[in-house]
Amino acid sequence: MKLNELRDNPGAVKERMRVGRGIGSGKGKTAGRGVKGQKARSGVRIKGFEGGQMPIYRRLPKRGFNNVNARDLNEVNLGRIQQAVDAGKLATDAPVTVEALVAAGVCSRVRDGVKILGVGELTAKLAFEVTGASKSAREAIEKAGGSVKILDEAVAQA
Numbered sequence: 001m002k003l004n005e006l007r008d009n010p011g012a013v014k015e016r017m018r019v020g021r022g023i024g025s026g027k028g029k030t031a032g033r034g035v036k037g038q039k040a041r042s043g044v045r046i047k048g049f050e051g052g053q054m055p056i057y058r059r060l061p062k063r064g065f066n067n068v069n070a071r072d073l074n075e076v077n078l079g080r081i082q083q084a085v086d087a088g089k090l091a092t093d094a095p096v097t098v099e100a101l102v103a104a105g106v107c108s109r110v111r112d113g114v115k116i117l118g119v120g121e122l123t124a125k126l127a128f129e130v131t132g133a134s135k136s137a138r139e140a141i142e143k144a145g146g147s148v149k150i151l152d153e154a155v156a157q158a
Contacts, residue, residue: 123144
């Protein structure tokens with residue numbers, strides 16, 4: 001094979017449609033643009049313009065706001081943590097951190113931390129080092145003989 005013999009596969013490159021070349025071509029006269037109006041002309045396309053009528057994005061009321069400082073936390077129930085301990089995926093001697101929960105497959109990724117919620121039973125004695133914990137979760141952990149250390153206390157209170 002030589003350089004002058006190189007070719008693309010048959011059908012790999014599609015010929016472009018030549019528009020405006022007579023009605024017999026199928027793309028003549030209006031050249032696939034339909035008829036009349038601003039969108040049939042070249043260059044102009046106004047998004048959201050409703051012909052002078054008040055656009056829908058201005059007619060509908062806006063409510064609330066998006067908090068740019070909101071933290072994206074993993075929320076994990078105690079029952080799910082107990083399942084991981086029972087399956088041998090989570091060590092009871094090491095502290096339970098976000099990284100440990102990700103490694104055990106309880107959380108999919110680290111995000112901004114983890115908050116422990118109190119749904120389910122916890123029998124294992126575990127030391128938690130987490131971003132937050134609900135009141136019921138703290139009580140259940142301490143009842144099982146474990147401890148909860150909240151990381152970055154100032155942020156957790158906010």
